[in-house]
Amino acid sequence: MQLEVQGVEKSFNGRAVLDNIHLSVKPHEIVCILGHSGCGKSTLLNMIAGFLLPDSGTITIDGKPIKGPSKQRGVVFQEHALFPWSSVLDNVAFGPEVQGMKKKEAKELAQKYLNLVGLESYAKHYPHELSGGMKQRVGIARALAAGPDMLLMDEPFGALDILTRDLMQKELLRICREVKPTVLFVTHSISEAIAIGDRIVVMKHGEIASVLDVDMKHPRSFQNSRFGQLMSEIESILMEDQAMAAI
Structure with missing residues (x-):
């Protein structure tokens, strides 16, 4: 299942939430979408789910435009919403x-x-x-x-304590090895994105600031030099605006 997001823009009440988003996701890939609150990551996920439509641009799966929700795309929210x-x-x-x-x-x-x-x-x-x-x-x-062929996960472990969260990350990876879905995983946590993702999409102010390849085998450890390198790189990208404001 190949996902293509091309030139997508979205506004609410005249305020731009997403601006010219381009993203390709390959079958069976785990892509983490990372950024501060309000950067547009959940809006992007909701459009891929089919809950929202873009104001402009296209979102396609295997060349077919997304026009609404589909059983092809399973959604897991932070609030489990069980009956x-x-x-x-x-x-x-x-x-x-x-x-x-x-x-x-x-x-x-x-x-x-x-x-x-x-x-x-x-x-x-x-x-x-x-x-x-x-x-x-x-x-x-x-x-x-x-x-589903694709799992869309919006901060699914955000409300859990840190030990349970770590366990759930490992469980998700185990499940993905067995079922092999394509996964888009929204998170605020840099370490979580590195622990899970094949690639990390860093978002700021409604734009994609960077896309990083993780290039690490599972399980991943803080002791790995690549882990520390990615932590520093992502922190630098997210802190850029504050650094500029201080000059």
Whole structure:
């Protein structure tokens, strides 16, 4: 699944949020979109999801323009948005059932993805009985159960404590090795982007300031010199404006 974003612009109430965005994403690639709040990264993700349309420019998948949401593109938000009245299994089975799958088959598929995210023994539990990390695993399982080629993840681990967040990063990479989706992952965390991404798209003021290749094997460690080099490079890009203002 080849994603192409060409010359995309978006404004809200007369204020430009995205300006002349160009981005290509290859099949099975993990691309992290990094930047401060308000830089336009979530708006870009929502347009790729089909929740918003660009004011100008095009967004295509395999040459076909995105005109709205599609089961091709699964979305995982920071807020898991699970149905509190439904069991974990029913939450995951909901998408396939809505798509017309028979209830029995949908539940079998849901169980498969709960096994994949390590929650096979929690199928009959309800969301309020789960930890934050478990809820996010259910959210990932639910997105995968719809059979997407692409996972769009908007700060999915942002509300988790640092230890759970580190565990979820490793879990995501394990899942990606098995399922091999294309992943776009929005984050505020430089270290998270380096830990996960094949490439990092750094955004500032509605523009893409830089695209960096990570070039590191997993698992990735802070002790790796390339990790430190990328941290410094990205910090420099994000701090440029403040440095100029101080002159």
